[in-house]
């Protein structure tokens with residue numbers, strides 16, 4: 001019986017983009033491209049046509065803060081509507097007395113975008129479709145890159161799975177949805193993944 005020792009929780013995650021990269025489809029030529037990231041930006045580069053994109057990872061907060069001309073209190077109103085965030089001055093209502101007045105829109109860096117989830121088989125920064133993407137009974141089955149794909153095939157086809165030593169509570173396999181780990185589905189999912197590996 002084949003055995004596999006699982007890997008630590010964050011071995012293959014969107015954080016892998018910081019080092020090994022996430023493989024995605026180029027929006028221009030549909031060839032293979034790579035998404036990587038550093039602290040400031042996320043980057044896309046196509047390995048076939050050379051198309052490149054950069055995305056600022058900083059998340060900004062927009063607000064109007066002011067002293068109310070009617071009641072004299074200081075207030076802050078967050079501007080959530082992306083369409084309004086580009087104005088330099090907006091009319092907002094004082095949250096205390098309801099009086100409306102124009103105020104300067106302030107933009108402050110709030111946080112880095114740690115958009116760390118793969119949703120609908122797309123990378124979190126550019127929304128590009130993953131290169132290793134297929135579906136099983138309507139559910140997306142994907143791998144971030146070749147290393148991750150090899151891990152999934154190894155893990156799911158092993159007869160015996162062990163947690164890594166060191167006593168971590170969570171391991172890499174905890175990222176996997178239950179339908180992928182269910183014994184009755186495993187063999188078919190491994191087949192799908194192997195097809196991705198060959199393609």
Ligand SMILES: [Zn+2]
Pocket residue numbers: 026027028029030031046047048049050051
């Ligand atoms: Zn391309």
Ligand SMILES: [Zn+2]
Pocket residue numbers: 068069070071072073094095096097098099
């Ligand atoms: Zn007021």
